[in-house]
Amino acid sequence: MIRRLFTPLTLFLMMLFLIGPFLIIVAASFSAGETLAFPPQGFSFRWIIKVFTIESFRQSFGVSMFLAIGGTLAALILGIPASYAMSRYRLPFAETVRFLVSMPIIVPGIIVGLALLRYFVIPVGMSVTLALFVAHTALILPYAVRVVSASLANLRADIEEAAVILGSSRLGAFFRVVLPNIRGGILSAFILGFVTSFNQVPVSLFLSGPGVRTLPIDMLGYMENVFDPSIAALSSLLAFLSIGIVFAAERFLGFSRYV
Amino acid sequence: MSDQTYLSLENLSLAYGKTTAVKDLNLTIRKGELLALLGPSGCGKTTTMRAIAGLMNPVGGKIVLDGRDITHVPANKREIGLVFQSYALFPHLTVFENVAFGLRMKGVQGNELRQKVEAGLKSVGLLSFAERKATDLSGGQQQRVSLARSMVVQPKLLMLDEPLSNLDARLRLDMRSELQRLQKETGMTMIFVTHDQVEALALADKIVVMRNGAIEQIGTPEDIYNRPATDFVADFVGFENIFKLRDGKLIADGKEFALGAECPNAPGLAWRPGMVTLGEGPFSGTVLGVSFAGNIRGYVLDTPLGPIRAEVDAARPAYTLGEQVAFDLPVASAAPLHRVG
Structure with a gap:
């Protein structure tokens, strides 16, 4: 009896430990009170609405989006040819x-x-934005290479030769036959890279300047000064954004096959 | 079929890095011929095919197709079709689009494209599968798609890599006759690579037996089957008793053995198990093994000549294990070899 209960109980405790804090934050973001507290005082959307009115959040959200999208694209542009070369040629x-x-x-x-x-x-006087961009690109590159390599490994090399024999150039074969078949892997790499970059704190910590901060760093700074539930509200929003992206990716692309 | 040479390989040498795969290969094919490159794995047959297709560069020699030196023509400009052993269908495309690929590369569009693709699919009996994903089809169907894909562009030469080896026994027979039919209908020059002598004998007009990157023998299926030129070819087509000859005597185990009759002037002789006479003759051996195979019975004899394999009509009374049996290697039926070792 005890044995039969042990496994589900352990599982329950683990899930509680993992998801619990997240649930607390979500609950706190709907608080009507003035400070970040749990249990929340009352229920309102005021902090969620307030998040959108804070100028610095809007700005750093823009920076983070730029880094996540731009950095991931740059990592893919570097990573796809690298993975391709490593998987198809003996270098x-x-x-x-x-x-x-x-x-x-x-x-x-x-x-x-x-x-x-x-x-x-x-x-050298490199701009902070550029430094952030370089850092994020480098950080995403391993994921891009890994995920794209995995889908290239599942793709037979002879279909490229088949395309060439049917009259396509080597480069043409890459675009006509290779890219369409690793599309899923590329999209997965993009999502993984995006989420990694967007949630990145340590690399970005030192790299902030006037008007240039990533959202997580901005949130840290905000919390040092203001202790209201808008941080919880923003955290929940970001968490739901990430979950939404990953869920959509899994649903439409079979994301977990590539990671 | 004209007498003119259509494809010729002249002193073709191929290598992977420093490892030589094919050395000084010379071969000619006439238009409309169905040629088999036969040999065990690693003999260079697939490498030769890849070189003809332009997928690898020769380190020496020349490839001439239809009067044009194509040695340095890139693969996409050679107009040679290749059906891969794995079929190599494009997984992201439908059957129709797979077959249309080569035509699109040639700039064929619209109605003409549709008609040609549909004709191609019809010729392999897969018209109703046009809108299916290529990789959802069975192995045999995929191969037919691959065949149609190569044939619709009307290549100057169609090559097939082990076309039958991935199919089960029944499909293999179907595909064999389908290939013969298609070749007859289109008059296309074809080369196929195989390690299976039965396939090569059944399909080809001409067989090239390869070994260690060189040609061992070129001949019609009858030549190869009945008159193997070397001990390697003899062994490959089922001559299981092969001996060296010196001064008209068999050499076995370092000793000489006189045969019953006058020997031809050849470096070696070979007998199929069925050619060995049991029950009478100058030699004798102990029965080491007996195996029943329907209409025949196979024996392995331990003899002073080494192990001898024989096959006789199963209706004859069987010898038992350990029995002493007299046997003969009749010179009249033996295949004389031009080269041994």
Whole structure:
């Protein structure tokens, strides 16, 4: 009897531990009170509405969106040809490249951020936006390479030869036959990259300047000064945005096959 | 079928990096011929086919197709069709679009495209599958799509890589006759690669037996089957008793054995199991194994010549294991080999 209860109970406790804090935040964002507190005092949409009126949030949301979309696109533009070359040709330094490409996952983000600040932003005068863009692109690159490589591995190489024999150029075969077949992987890589970039804190921590901050960093700053439930409201909104994207991806693309 | 050479490979040499795959290959094919490249895996047959298609660059030699040197023509400009062993259908396209691919590359559009694709699908009996996803079809159907895809562009030469090996026994027979029918109808020059001598014998007009990147023998199926030129070919087509000859005597185990009759002047002789006479003759051996196969019975004999494989009519009384049996290797039926070892 105890054994039969043990497994479901453990599962329940784990889920509670994982999802519990999130539920608290969601509940807190509908609070009618003045401070971030749980249980929430009353029920209202006032903090959710307020989030949209805060100028700095609107600005940093724009920055974050730009970094997530632009960085992911840049990572894909670099990552797709890299994955393709590594999967189809025997390159002399393939292992080195593979290792270099996965470095950004291994090196702590905060070091990447600090290094960029110390060696690029300060001495060279690289703009903070550019530094952020470079950092986010590098950070997403490993995911792009990994996910695209996985879908390339599932794609037979001989279909490209078939296309060439039927009259297509090598490059044409890539666009006509390879890209359409790894579309799912590319979209998955895009979503994974987007979410990774959007939720990124450590790399972005040192890289903020006048008017340029990513949303998570802006939220940290806001919380240091103001302790109202608008942070909870924003967090919930972002969480639901992420969940929505991943859910849609799974629903329409079979996202989990690629990750 | 004209007598003129249509495709010729002249001193063709191919290599993967530093490993030589094919060395100084010379081969000619006439228009309308159905040629089989036969050999065990690693003999260079697929490599040769890939080189003809333009998928790999020769390190030496020349490929001439229809009077034009195509050695350095890129694969997409050679107008050669290739049916891959894996079929290599485009997974994201329908059957119709798969077949239409080559035509679209040639700029065929609209009604003409539709008509040609439909005619192609009809010729392989898959017209009703046009709108299906190519990869949803069975293996045999996929192969027919692949065949139609290669044929609708009317290539100068159609090549097939192990066309029957991925099919089950019944489909294999169907596909074999379908290939023969298509070849007859279109008069297309075809080359197919196979490791199965039965396939090659049944389908081809001409067989090229390859080994270690070189041609062992070129001949009609009858030539190859009845008159193998080398011990390798003999072994490949089922001559299981192969011996070297010296001064008219068989060499086995370092010793010489005189045969009953005058020997031809050849470096070797080979017998199929069915050619060995049991029950009489100058030699004798102990029965090591007996296997019943319907109309015949197969024996393995332990003899001073080494193991001898024989087959006799199953209606004859069987010898038992351990029995001493006299046997003969009749010189009259033996295939003389031009080269041994």
